Amino acid sequence: MAMHEFETLVELSVLCLDRSQEEGLDRRSLFFNLYKLQQQYDTAFTHFRVMDVLIKHHFVYTFPVSAHPAYATHAAWFDALAASRKFSFIYRNPTAEWDQETNPVAGYANFDFTTQSYIMYCDAGSFLWADMAANSTLTGDDAIAPEKTDVFSLAHEVAEAAGEQKDKDVLGLWYQLLPYMVMEAEQEGEPIHYKALEAILDLVVANDAIPEEGLPPADELPVGGELGKFCQWWYAPAADKMPATAPEQAEEEIDLDAVPFKAQVEKSAAWYEQQVVEILQEANTAITEMEDNGASEATRQSVFSRLQEGLSYADKGLELSPDEPGLLMNKGSILMLLEQYNQALATYDKALALAPDNAYVHLNRAVLFYHMEQIPEAIASFERLLQLEPGNEFAQQWLAHLKND
Template identity: 40%
Template sequence: MSMHEFEDLVEMSVNCLDQAGEHGSFEQRSLFWNLYQFQESWDTGFTHLRVIDTLLKHRFVYQFNIEQHPEYSAHKAFFDSIQDFTFVNLHPEEKWHSQTNPAAGYVKPPHLFCDAGSPLWQRFVELGELTGNDALPPATIDIVDMVKEVMLAAKAEGDRELVSIWYTALGAQICMTYSEQEYENVKKNPSLDVIRDMVQEMKALEVNPGYGFLEQPTPDLIKEDPFLSEWFQISE
């Protein structure tokens, strides 16, 4: 079952970044790429179409006519038969494989789409269809730096709830996937100090708008767990 809380968090973040405008250390195109990488690290579905106009606006997603697919002429019958949303693998009509034949783009008739950094985007770059900044891959951003940028946008928009949810989400990511040494490295990242300052300034943890995996843990659970006690700054 899809973890809708992470899907909703990324959707809210994309909208917030768009409303706040370019203001931070990273272009929104790269922030969007990293947000969806974060989303895909959890059990989530494909949600680009919820905010497709925003993703197109910031040139994270590119839109073409189906006939512009580099393999269209070789797979005309396949492409012409598409009636609804579908993913298109790197080698159309061949079985999907995460390593040798990954999903390269997607179709929602009459349009073909590809994300910056995707295999289909790379094909368009190689063919000279995408040039200049559009031919540059999105930058990989450390998750702590990414969360800081989203939180800064949320603060600019007065979105206390988004700040609260992201603080819980970052804690969940660290708790579930980081080693002790990796967590120690996180503590050395100056962005974490900025994040915690924002959380304290906005009294963000006084609201608990998250649900599912992103609902704040109960006080009893926090007190029992050393990481949670430190992360949520619970004193005895």
């Protein structure tokens, strides 16, 4: 499964659990475990796709930033954050740099366009939630930590709800994921709950939910041992749908993005740059559609999430190839779409120092200067672009517009 499929699995599972009619279902704990599972993989931050549901079931809590336990100590920092109206993770020590071990993410904040207010969010079980419970901002059931569970029990709960709703999409995604979870559990010596897996497989088969695509070739399944036995049993109902590996495909390059394991996999700077380019294309298409058809909070948050993912890819690529002008330019474009204009300019400037005659860098800098309302600098950048590409109609039109206005 690719990383976006993990994101879809979690999103659809949340919606499925929300629709369930089962009384006493601990959705809050199930959401906690779903997002813990998602965090194990290189996925984007996707809470805002289903934020209303997460708040409804008391997994996510909302406050003004002034409610943060450290607000009195860092009031200026929090007020500046709220004034920015931008999404931000909030670390345990809000003003210090992020560190996974010593200063991890504790909460997050974002501007809500519906209420026109800046909101701080914390998930049940998070560090910020623990602080809010400790100072009695959260009380009663809200101050009780969600219960942790293993992935097999989690999948069983979701599958039961999906079976009730005849939800083939949710069942099919779990059917694809669980063999990898079994492999991982076996590698790490963790228990595998076969009774839960048996119940899930029965639900998948009963609802004819085995997906047509995404199944491994039959001759590539593990052979022998407990894992081989499991795969033989698990994929038996899918035998007529599983592809055969063509001889000429045996030496095909592995699709690294589809590798589902948590192990570190070697990826090139070029691979990361390609991901950034694709995300930029998706974001620009979505932005154009919003301009033409009107904006929605869901679309806006989806674009924001993808841009954050693109920024992460750009940084990973630049770790491998720090002086790659194209990657720097595309990182600058993501920063510009995120309205982080000063950071975007610094990134474009670095790209320009490495490739002073790159017309695309001059074009992007010109557009950025326009957004920054630095019109003389925008004009100068467009003029330099036309020196490099005298026939560039886009630059000609923009330059005429800027000079006339």
